[in-house]
Amino acid sequence: MAEVTANEVLEALRSVRDPDLGKDIVTLGFVKNLAIKDGEVRFDIELTTPACPVKDLLEVQARKCVEALPGVRRVSVSMTSNVPGGGVGNAPALEGVKTLIAVASGKGGVGKSTVTSNLAVALAQTGARVGLLDGDVYGPSIPAMFGITDPPEFSSRQRIKPVEKYGVGIMSLGFLLHDDSPVIWRGPMATRLIQQFLRDVDWGDLDYLLIDLPPGTGDIQLTLTQSAPLTGAVIVTTPQDVALQIARKGLRMFQQVNVPILGIVENMSTFVCPHCNEATPIFREGGGRKVSAELGLPLLGEIPLDPELVIGGDEGIPIVVRKPDAPAAQAYRSITGKMAAQLAKATILSAQVSAMPVEISSSDSQLTIKWDDGQQTTYPLRALRAACPCASCVDEWSGKRLISEEAIPSDIQLRGSTPVGRYAVAFQWSDGHSSGLYTFEYLRRLARQMQELD
Numbered sequence: 001m002a003e004v005t006a007n008e009v010l011e012a013l014r015s016v017r018d019p020d021l022g023k024d025i026v027t028l029g030f031v032k033n034l035a036i037k038d039g040e041v042r043f044d045i046e047l048t049t050p051a052c053p054v055k056d057l058l059e060v061q062a063r064k065c066v067e068a069l070p071g072v073r074r075v076s077v078s079m080t081s082n083v084p085g086g087g088v089g090n091a092p093a094l095e096g097v098k099t100l101i102a103v104a105s106g107k108g109g110v111g112k113s114t115v116t117s118n119l120a121v122a123l124a125q126t127g128a129r130v131g132l133l134d135g136d137v138y139g140p141s142i143p144a145m146f147g148i149t150d151p152p153e154f155s156s157r158q159r160i161k162p163v164e165k166y167g168v169g170i171m172s173l174g175f176l177l178h179d180d181s182p183v184i185w186r187g188p189m190a191t192r193l194i195q196q197f198l199r200d201v202d203w204g205d206l207d208y209l210l211i212d213l214p215p216g217t218g219d220i221q222l223t224l225t226q227s228a229p230l231t232g233a234v235i236v237t238t239p240q241d242v243a244l245q246i247a248r249k250g251l252r253m254f255q256q257v258n259v260p261i262l263g264i265v266e267n268m269s270t271f272v273c274p275h276c277n278e279a280t281p282i283f284r285e286g287g288g289r290k291v292s293a294e295l296g297l298p299l300l301g302e303i304p305l306d307p308e309l310v311i312g313g314d315e316g317i318p319i320v321v322r323k324p325d326a327p328a329a330q331a332y333r334s335i336t337g338k339m340a341a342q343l344a345k346a347t348i349l350s351a352q353v354s355a356m357p358v359e360i361s362s363s364d365s366q367l368t369i370k371w372d373d374g375q376q377t378t379y380p381l382r383a384l385r386a387a388c389p390c391a392s393c394v395d396e397w398s399g400k401r402l403i404s405e406e407a408i409p410s411d412i413q414l415r416g417s418t419p420v421g422r423y424a425v426a427f428q429w430s431d432g433h434s435s436g437l438y439t440f441e442y443l444r445r446l447a448r449q450m451q452e453l454d
Helices: 006-013 054-068 111-123 142-146 187-200 219-227 240-257 287-295 309-317 329-353 381-386 440-453
Strands: 031-037 039-045 075-080 097-104 130-134 163-165 170-171 206-212 234-239 262-268 299-302 358-363 366-371 376-380 416-420 424-429 438-439
Touching: 006 031, 006 039, 039 054, 054 075, 075 262, 097 111, 097 219, 097 240, 097 329, 111 130, 111 142, 111 170, 111 206, 111 234, 111 329, 130 187, 142 170, 187 219, 187 329, 187 416, 234 240, 234 329, 240 262, 240 287, 262 287, 262 329, 299 329, 366 381, 376 381, 376 440, 381 424, 438 440
Parallel strands: 039 075, 097 206, 097 234, 130 170, 130 206, 234 262, 262 299
Antiparallel strands: 031 039, 163 170, 358 366, 366 376, 416 424, 424 438
């Protein structure tokens, strides 16, 4: 029997799709170091994050499709990762730091710092190189949450070295305060301190640097989002209506500066009884899902109330370390994978953008987009709705479309649109659908396809 060829292996691997990026792993360039000898096939699959939530499934699918080829006796697959770097806007990149993630909330008291701490440690547990900047200068709580009392040291380059704990490099104003005196600073001074922490701390080589932003949507937060090369943002909220209303303001702030919103985290979603495991919604329920659907943004997850979270915070041991099997710890690990996947998606798709919209307008029957390269494209609303690329409209594994134009109401209307970073737009439709992210490149390609059909 003739030995299998590299082209045959690659063609078989084209059946394996990344559900977040919507393309096969060969087209995405994930297949590396392919070698074939005496019926043994060896290759690497280089993912965009070590926290990939479908890593094991992709490995199984790749192995099975190659094992099915005639002439293959053995398949060896090595799963690796290389986090793509990239930021938004004109802020200079940080030396050695691939991605910056802002964790924000519209108000205090929603558990933002607890969420940030556990996400950072959960990322580090996957093998990623992670840093955490405590940007909440008025109430720096990160040192206590990690149980750190020693001050930072200086590197050989005479720059402050982050204090490392649980695999995370940490910097906080709390390390430099020697008593319980309040920090009474005006906005510009607080902003300069955060910028100094970003530029003058010796962060080393990092895959992810998480920034625990101060709560609110004022001048400090806006200045930081404009001056730091953010790759994406996560919004933390709780289920109550008042918290959700304020969370929307935080979402709008990041949209104004074209920072991709990776998703929403609903904290304190339910209380899980430790005796019977029954979940009780203490602060109502479904608020995070409602905002997610309303704005067409991913709901990364819902974190239950757990007394172990409080104990871990007091003892300086994040729950993903202290009680890794607790429901809250499992929720954090799930959120971490989804967040990392959304970040990789935003980074890759932003790098592919060749033109951006300068004006989006709609009538009763069509949508018109004017682009910054002078082009203008037009889309019939019914066809545009039918072309929605979300997982409800397209099978994320096979790419098969699950909805036809005939199934869309003939009088479908566009209710609104929401920018998603610098690479996509989400549309809100009159049939209640809003989960599809139309990347700019997809819209341009769709316009060309519609022209060819005319």
